[in-house]
Amino acid sequence: MKHVDIKKIFANVDEYVGKTIDVCGWVRTTRDSKNVSFVEINDGSCTNNLQIVVDKETMDIKVNTAFVIGCGVKVTGVIVASEMNKCEMQMASYQILGECPADYPLQKKRHSLEFLRTMPHLRVRTNTIMNVQRVRSALAAASHLYFQSNGYTYVHTPLITGNDCEGGGEVFRVTTQPWNAAAKTEEDYFAEDFFGKKAFLTVSGQLEGEVAAMALGKIYTFGPVFRAENSNTSRHVSEFWQVEPEVAFAELPDIIEIIEEYIKFIVGYVLENCSTEIDFFERFFEKGLRQKLELLTNSDFQVIEYTDAIELLKKAEGANFAFAPEWGAELQSEHERWLTEQIFKKPVFVINYPKDIKSFYMKQNDDGKTVAATDLLVPGIGELVGCSEREANYDKLVAAMEARGMDVSAYSQYLDLRKYGSVPHSGFGIGFDRLVMYVTGVSNIRDVLLYPRTPKELK
């Protein structure tokens, strides 16, 4: 079915005006006036609908019955310039491709996001979800563009893993055993299972990402990870997408520069390529969204020591924190937002956290108290990126694992990286779905995923 995408027409109005072309799409609205009627159609290529003008003098068509909302159509006509809409189409002929009966749940009126979640297969046809998906796609495209043009290799780390490294309680197990497998012992059960041993869904590609970076130098992952956390919040899902770059020969200050450049690049890309989508979110979801994103691309991100951040927070006037800031404790979300929104009013890297509140793999600083880790905090959300230089010293890494009571033998591959040609390296992780929330102002993670997976919900 040869036809022209509506986005292409709006992007090249001069080229199409006066031309007779075919367009395809779904009917969004119809409107009847004295001599002409109007049908707006959308083909998913952009936020804009194309207005089809039906001349009632020459065509005996009742638009509201001929063009039912939701039906699929192909329309032939000439593109004409329009002051209000940039351009529209004077209809010459049309063909209904698929009807839409009256019980179609998405009629013209607005629906709540909660209601829309009950029908994931239809809600993607709403402006909100389509705009989210287009911004999501643009952020992904920009991420690949950034890393590829800077010499990174995209690697696919495994999803199924034998390592339940972040604690058995919060990982999904993968099995081909029937629910009532008649194994007598755990050993028998897993010997009979598909992989001949326990298998889990990964929570992070970092460890394998480090493996790849110790060969390819600069790598990034972009893929799904899983967490079987029984959380029902607006920020948690069980299956989400993550970007995890890992860079050899990069120390903490190097990776901080990379993060800043990357974040500015992808947000700048969205501002440039998804302007109508951002207008939509500005209008319906977050006042000041565009300004927030522009501020991010234009500001020099702040870097502050955790220790200094605690001091600033202790002196914060009018903050009324629920949790008193204290050296050695996690920064609470309220603290993070105070730093980035009230004190610095721009993105902030907090660096060198106390080692006891951070992971075993982070590089231990010479002070014996902190690790070379950083979180990037941004206004409106708090933590957006988690990052660290990795501990490259074999003995220090083993000591950190033992201090945490970990099973060192399960990490022999990871330790080999510190044995054979270990070099300084750093990496970061960004929750891609939360990034989409940040850039669109959509506040529930369930609305930035086509099919969100949460406890007791699997549609």
Add this chain to the structure above:
Amino acid sequence: MKHVDIKKIFANVDEYVGKTIDVCGWVRTTRDSKNVSFVEINDGSCTNNLQIVVDKETMDIKVNTAFVIGCGVKVTGVIVASEMNKCEMQMASYQILGECPADYPLQKKRHSLEFLRTMPHLRVRTNTIMNVQRVRSALAAASHLYFQSNGYTYVHTPLITGNDCEGGGEVFRVTTQPWNAAAKTEEDYFAEDFFGKKAFLTVSGQLEGEVAAMALGKIYTFGPVFRAENSNTSRHVSEFWQVEPEVAFAELPDIIEIIEEYIKFIVGYVLENCSTEIDFFERFFEKGLRQKLELLTNSDFQVIEYTDAIELLKKAEGANFAFAPEWGAELQSEHERWLTEQIFKKPVFVINYPKDIKSFYMKQNDDGKTVAATDLLVPGIGELVGCSEREANYDKLVAAMEARGMDVSAYSQYLDLRKYGSVPHSGFGIGFDRLVMYVTGVSNIRDVLLYPRTPKELK
């Protein structure tokens, strides 16, 4: 650690000659001669090593003990032009970043791919696996580039699904239940499970891809899928990556055009951007590889009816097929290869297969016997892409499901797409790992994945 990627130096030799810079990398070889010694280092950014020249007059260094193979180094020196190597570095100073003890399993001599598979965390440091990974990354980048620049939205379809649509025996189940959960009934067991019902790992994003295409028009997925098939062949793994575009308002001839354009684009991209990698594979893996790829980008793909293909195969002289070609039966790999390698000597789309050997969702042709499906066959491998126009008619789709004894009620969302604004649409799927095999000439799928997942193997 400020330094310059080796790839950047080779790409801009004129700019760097005469400049003193830092490079980082891992030692690949050392060689001692009369007045100078040589150390080759690689940083993963490209196939080429940078040769470091050590002047023995001014530096009292035994390179084979100072620069042990596998160790991580940072070297400072001036870049000089070299006839043999384009450029090299005259060393001024160096720093060992990480030692490499003598038990390092990857010494200079070559290892078999089988042996290398026993250590996935180290084999990625070999030329073969690094080159595979760079080509893989380039194919992924090119895929995103193609679809993004043609107006497709990248969507993330879910990995965890409630639908075991392709048969319970070949899917992985996802659970948080302990191996010995004490449920009395199946119902109890799954009621207590994380999602409150049976959950599986998806085998394809197609159904959700169609959902998205019925709103966004043109979409593509690029993500992992899973198959719990107990196959131990060189072409099967349990976890692999797939690209699945889905296009609204596209009939079979339209999607065939898209596939041809896409395949030519990504292969052309690799020829342009991974020339040294292709040279490597030509030399060590597949004689004629470059010619094969160039032929693909330069030829007009053939389109042939399945019915005509069967006739041609029946007349094939000297073929000695193990299976006689017969209308109504699957094309065997030997048949596919004969068509593309012997008869047409270029890529071939076979179209309109008998409906009984194809899936329920494919558009039923008016002849009542065939469906609007196509496989793209390429020399050297056979089937590379599977594709079809989807059945857009509600009643015909239900009839096809019932004829196959499927549970129609499990597909209510999918059927809704045919109820509300159904339009012609088509899609295809390409196994990304097999594509990498095709483009590199690497013949075992285990060698194109960082951590291949196969029965009883989970490293």
